[in-house]
Amino acid sequence: MYAECGDSLSARRVFDEMSEPNVVAWNAAVTAAFRCGDVEGAGNVFGRMPVRNLTSWNAMLAGYAKAGELGLARRVFCDMPLRDEVSWSTMIIGFAHNGCFDEAFGFFRELLREGIGTNEVSLTGVLSACAQAGAFEFGKILHGFLEKAGFLYVGSVNNALIDTYSKCGNVAMARLVFQNMPVARSIVSWTSIIAGLAMHGYGEEAIQLFHEMEESGVRPDGITFISLLYACSHSGLVEEGYSFFSKMKNVYGIEPAIEHYGCMVDLYGRAARLHKAYEFVCEMPVSPNAIIWRTLLGACSIHGNIELAELVKARLAEMDPDNSGDHVLLSNVYAVAGKWKDVANIRRTMTEHSMKKTPGWSMIEIDKVIYRFVAGEKPNEVTKEAHEKLREIMLRLRVEAGYAPQLRSVLHDIEEEEKEDSVSKHSEKLAAAFGIAKLPKGRILRIVKNLRVCGDCHTVMKLISKIYQVEIVVRDRSRFHSFKDGCCSCRDYW
Helix, strand or coil: CCCCCCCHHHHHHHHHHCCCCCHHHHHHHHHHHHHCCCHHHHHHHHHHCCCCCHHHHHHHHHHHHHCCCHHHHHHHHHHCCCCCHHHHHHHHHHHHHCCCHHHHHHHHHHHHHCCCCCCHHHHHHHHHHHHHHCCHHHHHHHHHHHHHHCHHHCHHHHHHHHHHHHHCCCHHHHHHHHHCCCCCCCHHHHHHHHHHHHHCCCHHHHHHHHHHHHHHCCCCCHHHHHHHHHHHHCCCCHHHHHHHHHHHHHCCCCCCCHHHHHHHHHHHHHCCCHHHHHHHHHCCCCCCCHHHHHHHHHHHHHHCCHHHHHHHHHHHHHHCCCCHHHHHHHHHHHHHCCCHHHHHHHHHHHHHCCCCCCCCEEEEEECCEEEEEECCCCCCHHHHHHHHHHHHHHHHHHHHHCCCCCHHHCCCCCCHHHHHHHHHCCHHHHHHHHHHHHCCCCCCEEEEECCCCCHHHHHHHHHHHHHCCCCEEEECCCCEEEEECCEECCCCCC
């Protein structure tokens, strides 16, 4: 009972007082230890168990997976005398949630080879892995499997499929799944497709779908409004966004949460209404958290407002002084203004406090294999090929399109040649180059990136799409960019 209620310490105390605990009590002790964050203690309890059942093994799998101890989870999985659908689902979801997408796909393939029946949990888990990795081709194969196996009559599977296609950069397929659902559309279904349209910058279409949802009798919830406000923010629909923010409370009685306030700050910030965004933050009826201030700092970085950026950074320093991302954002503002002394001071502070900038990485799927490129990684056969192709591409962009690197995005006060070299090695450029080298002509390059696309990479992707006659879909931390014929779907508003 204590373990189920989350009172792990009381559960452990009661367990220690038992003279002869049964297997149910032992399992509860394992779960309690994991909930306390005591991974080693959970392993010790498991090792002392006189008798173990399938639940015991699955508890260890789930605990290790949630703790990110994937090596230990794999070892337990291999040692299991018997596995069920829960065991397989736990491994698939655990590896997917920890960013190990190839391993998640591998477990799903092995599950099928073993002839073990798939269930809703394992299928939504592997679809989640596809969504996070941008594995479009694998997602299409799964879609065919789901259709043949009759799983498209399960609402949650349809919802996961909508999310997968949206996050893999094919919102048209997401809409097709939504429109052809053989079961009733739930609030999750409507919200998923609205969120998908929002990610791709289709603000007007997202609003239209929201109105269709209202007409169908489905009542929106707070998460729906987050997706709707996100759609307005990424399409520059400021007045519409404010209208929906008001409607949420006045019409539907939904009290705005901190996430809704964050969306409004982002809405004003992206539209360059920085002082309006600042006033909105100051007038919030709830105390703004670090994410709210960080959103505003990001807007200051985009639009180069030094004075407000310094003010916002001071607030963040009180709340989260060791966040490297905040220092980098302020550095961006100073670098664009050419204030290299201030940039140097920030970098010195980061060094003194052992703060490291989050390395940029990008992934691309080729022949159902996910390739990952990390900024500054050691060379290997794949990265060597990518660098060689990228040098060829950049030379062609210079000759045929007059491309010149946008060096202001580099934070160092260094020589122009060094700046150019730094910009040219961004991970999304390497992923695109590798895709052009490996994928057949006519195939769309689908790239997933963990950080926001910089201005120079955005320009390069537009030029590549025009000169190489290739469509490139990039999902960055913020939204999707679809490059085709020298233009981007974001209309340079991102």
